[in-house]
Amino acid sequence: MTVLVTGGAGYIGGHMALALLDAGEEVVVLDNLSTGFRWAVPPEAKLVVGDFGDAALVDQIIAGHKIDAIAHFAAKIVVPESVADPLSYYLNNTAKARNLLECAVRNEVRHFIFSSTAAVYGEPSVNPVFETVPLAPINPYGRSKLMVEWMLQDVAAAHGLRFAALRYFNVAGADPQGRLGQSSPVATHLIKVAVQAALGHRAGLDVFGTDYPTKDGSCIRDYIQVTDLVDAHLLALRHLRAGGESLTCNCGYGRGLSVLEVIDVVKKVSGVDFEVRRKGRRAGDPASLVAGAERIRTELGWSPKHDDLNEIVRQALDWERRLHNRKA
Ligand SMILES: NC(=O)c1ccc[n+]([C@@H]2O[C@H](COP(=O)([O-])OP(=O)(O)OC[C@H]3O[C@@H](n4cnc5c(N)ncnc54)[C@H](O)[C@@H]3O)[C@@H](O)[C@H]2O)c1
Ligand SMILES: O=c1ccn([C@@H]2O[C@H](COP(=O)(O)OP(=O)(O)O[C@H]3O[C@H](CO)[C@@H](O)[C@H](O)[C@H]3O)[C@@H](O)[C@H]2O)c(=O)[nH]1
Known part of the structure; x- marks a missing residue:
């Protein structure tokens, strides 16, 4: 079985590709290199340069590689940019995720792991903030991600897909073996x-x-180390493959x-x-x-x-x- 990692040339997706390979999985990375780097994709993974919203391309990848799970990291991630240019966030993070989900359903990919964010909580009145509080994102980035969580719930209810929506808090650090880290020259973290x-x-x-x-x-x-974060994804993948229910979890310390x-x-x-x-x-x-x-x-x-x-x-x-x- 092979895992399709969208955004696997980026910071967190690149660490996920490494972790999957370390665990003996086959990996296909789909990335348009808009903020990612070709060199960040481990050589043992197959890199397809393209857009995850391109349904024909995604269909072709799923059929050609026996994909049983999609780990969806690809997104635009800069909050102030999302305020200035919301439609590009709703296109890239929401509308294209809808296309990706349609491909998953059409090709009977049963397991979907989604990079959600603490930004879905907005300005919580109480901290720590638990998964059960009402969600009230305060910027287009957070809203563009929350809509994907909603789509996942609806798609899971209607079709045979199960998902893990992981709400990352502030991701930091690098691979302890020194293979990868946050590489964007314009990172604001x-x-x-x-x-x-x-x-x-x-x-x-x-x-x-x-x-x-x-x-x-x-x-x-709440700063969470990137390898600890991708460990949570491996556990989520194991949970889904073992028949576990869909879940939504905070990822922080x-x-x-x-x-x-x-x-x-x-x-x-x-x-x-x-x-x-x-x-x-x-x-x-x-x-x-x-x-x-x-x-x-x-x-x-x-x-x-x-x-x-x-x-x-x-x-x-x-x-x-x-x-x-x-x-x-
Ligand atoms: N970094 C954080 O602290 C943080 C916190 C919460 C959630 N997240 C989420 O984690 C995920 C990964 O974030 P990151 O920090 O690794 O960002 P990143 O910018 O390093 O990685 C995103 C990757 O997605 C690719 N991409 C973007 N749009 C694409 C498209 N349409 N088609 C194909 N590839 C595309 C980019 O080229 C890049 O390689 C994102 O979904 C982000 O919203 C990150
Ligand atoms: O040069 C800087 C950069 C940041 N900060 C502050 O540091 C804190 C953390 O900022 P940053 O590292 O930019 O992260 P967030 O804005 O908290 O957002 C991150 O964490 C969110 C989840 O908590 C994710 O959704 C976002 O994608 C991710 O960028 C904030 O108070 C910033 O104002 C500064 O004071 N100076």
């Missing part, structure tokens, strides 16, 4: 940006908002860290006191977002192995150095 500042690859860091109602005024997030705390750890681990500028709030940022993290442990037996922020930052630093050297 806090740990990535802080590490680049520490290595002198960008001039310092702006803290977006220090007047939030939090312990130190900066935003609180249940631990809130402030922006300023993260910056302190990056400074400590790197040994560099880079410039930090206190700026105004960034549009669309909720004050706190921490996972209620029990369901994934009880439903899938998941337990994290890399939940130490020092280790996560070390991995991100190591990867950033490698990336810089490979470009040089």
Whole structure:
């Protein structure tokens, strides 16, 4: 059996391709390389360069490779961009996901793993936030993803497909073996940006908002290491293949860290006191977002192995150095 990984040339999908191959699975990556990289796809995986919304191409891949599961990572992921250009998010993340689901149904692919996001919660009134709270995304990115969760529920009810919708909190770190990491030159993620500042690859860091109602005024997030995250996908795949019910789970540690705390750890681990500028709030940022993290442990037996922020930052630093050297 073969797993189709959409977005497998990107950050998280690339780690998933590695993890699947490590587990002895066959992997086909479908990626249009809009933000991903050809070199990020492991050589043992087959790479098809194309669009996951291209139904004829997806039909052909499924038929040609005995695909029994689709792990759907491909998406546009930048929240402020989704505010400025919502229709491109509803096309890429929602409308094309509908086409992909139609292909899955038509070709009787029974298992579907979807990269959802904590952005479906919007600005939760209580943290940690559990899967059962009412969903109220506050930006087009979150809405474009929530609509896919709804489609999955409806498709699962009507057809023989079962799904795992995994709501990632803030993904960080890199492959512990140093094979891959976050590679986008324009990434906006806090740990990535802080590490680049520490290595002198960008001039310092702006803290977006220090007047939030939090312990130190900066935003609180739940940072999950990328290998721990893809482990959850392997467990979800096993669960679905064993006949388990569809499920929706938060993926986080249940631990809130402030922006300023993260910056302190990056400074400590790197040994560099880079410039930090206190700026105004960034549009669309909720004050706190921490996972209620029990369901994934009880439903899938998941337990994290890399939940130490020092280790996560070390991995991100190591990867950033490698990336810089490979470009040089
Ligand atoms: N990074 C995070 O912190 C985070 C948090 C929550 C959810 N997610 C979700 O995880 C998934 C992966 O995110 P990432 O951080 O690896 O992003 P990424 O940009 O590194 O990867 C996305 C990949 O999808 C590909 N892609 C985009 N549109 C495509 C299309 N139409 N056809 C084919 N390929 C296409 C890109 O080329 C890229 O390789 C996304 O669905 C994202 O919404 C990420
Ligand atoms: O240069 C920076 C970058 C970020 N931040 C702050 O750091 C926090 C985390 O920001 P970021 O790393 O950009 O992540 P989020 O905006 O929380 O979004 C991430 O996490 C969400 C789920 O929680 C996912 O849906 C998104 O795809 C993913 O980018 C926020 O308070 C930002 O304002 C800064 O202060 N300075």
